[in-house]
Amino acid sequence: MPPRRLALLLLCTPACGTSGASDTGTATDPTTGDPGTSASPTTGTTATTGPAGSTAEPTTTTPTTGDDDPCNDTPQALADCVDAAAYTAELTFIADVRTPGSPHWLAVQDRCADRLDELGYEVALQNYGTGVNVVGRRVGLTAPAEIVLIGAHYDHVADCHGADDNASGVAATLEIARVLAQAEFDRTVMIACWDEEELGLVGSEAFVAAAKANSDDIVIDFNFDMIGVRSDEEGSQKIPAGFDFAFPDAYAAIQANGSRGDFIAVITSSLAHDHALAYAAAADRVALRNAVLELPAGSETSDLFGDLRRSDHASFWDAGYPAVFLSDTGEFRNDHYHCMGGPDEVADLDLDFAVKVTRATVEASAVALGLTH
Numbered sequence: 001m002p003p004r005r006l007a008l009l010l011l012c013t014p015a016c017g018t019s020g021a022s023d024t025g026t027a028t029d030p031t032t033g034d035p036g037t038s039a040s041p042t043t044g045t046t047a048t049t050g051p052a053g054s055t056a057e058p059t060t061t062t063p064t065t066g067d068d069d070p071c072n073d074t075p076q077a078l079a080d081c082v083d084a085a086a087y088t089a090e091l092t093f094i095a096d097v098r099t100p101g102s103p104h105w106l107a108v109q110d111r112c113a114d115r116l117d118e119l120g121y122e123v124a125l126q127n128y129g130t131g132v133n134v135v136g137r138r139v140g141l142t143a144p145a146e147i148v149l150i151g152a153h154y155d156h157v158a159d160c161h162g163a164d165d166n167a168s169g170v171a172a173t174l175e176i177a178r179v180l181a182q183a184e185f186d187r188t189v190m191i192a193c194w195d196e197e198e199l200g201l202v203g204s205e206a207f208v209a210a211a212k213a214n215s216d217d218i219v220i221d222f223n224f225d226m227i228g229v230r231s232d233e234e235g236s237q238k239i240p241a242g243f244d245f246a247f248p249d250a251y252a253a254i255q256a257n258g259s260r261g262d263f264i265a266v267i268t269s270s271l272a273h274d275h276a277l278a279y280a281a282a283a284d285r286v287a288l289r290n291a292v293l294e295l296p297a298g299s300e301t302s303d304l305f306g307d308l309r310r311s312d313h314a315s316f317w318d319a320g321y322p323a324v325f326l327s328d329t330g331e332f333r334n335d336h337y338h339c340m341g342g343p344d345e346v347a348d349l350d351l352d353f354a355v356k357v358t359r360a361t362v363e364a365s366a367v368a369l370g371l372t373h
Helices: 075-079 084-094 103-118 163-180 202-213 248-256 270-285 303-308 313-318 351-369
Strands: 046-049 122-127 132-138 143-153 187-194 217-224 264-268 290-294 323-327
Touching: 075 163, 075 270, 075 351, 084 103, 084 163, 084 351, 103 122, 103 132, 103 163, 103 187, 122 202, 132 202, 143 163, 143 202, 143 351, 163 187, 163 217, 163 351, 187 202, 187 351, 202 313, 217 270, 217 313, 217 351, 248 290, 264 270, 264 351, 270 290, 270 323, 270 351, 313 323
Parallel strands: 046 290, 143 187, 143 217, 217 323, 264 290
Antiparallel strands: 122 132, 132 187, 264 323
């Protein structure tokens, strides 16, 4: 995630916090499905508002596409096949200095390409001049033109291992690629490792420009940027200026929970409303606290929401594609963001939290891909 450009939401339009969807200000108990009036500090409640060096290998790399496998029966069963050891192996390998052009940047680029190839994806290296995106594709059975995309940026800043930012997201992307290779879907699966996000979303912008020129039908983009930091400490979640005005229900739930940084932020455009809610339902099922923040329709490109646009999902928003941004909120929770307050290392991450984020994304992706049986 690039450095902050401006304070979040110092101004806001009258439409903030509203959309065509209802904004009830209620939360859902993941154990019962019953609505409540506020988020519980001890459950996986949804707060909804309106609109590093090892070469260890993952335990499984062989695709089982089309086999009679319990993993591919339902989106929930598929999500439960996420392997924590495989996720950790990818994370540990990726978390090292990987500025564009550096040896480990190239090693991670190769890792993305090799993993996707091993899993049976069609792999393309999109060299757009200053960097390289790695993109894998598995064509859908009945609606191959419709694309469900999962992506994360693999570059980082100098002199920082970037375990949270964004080795945590790339590891999730590769583990999701492994799990989704175990089933067949109506729609096309696309997996992306973006380059040069830290330089201004350069890689994803190049991809989106090509997609628009090709009239690609991207149904949804799930984008990871920092999913590994979680804290039970009161006050560990910082709240940017204007957040209470734009997202009053989410703000109230976070405050009621002691401003603990123990949730995944699900930041969505109005076009991705249903996909964000599917993600929240999946997160509730695995007891992952989550806050859904839906921007008012038409505001996705506004600088008023600058702090919610600071990763590759914004490239999709700008082109009119639906996208959901999944993040631990970066420097609003992680003092070691960009190694400014200390090293960003694997040892400081909550791997159980990151794996739950990964599982919820598998389920939401499988739903979007048409797996319903």
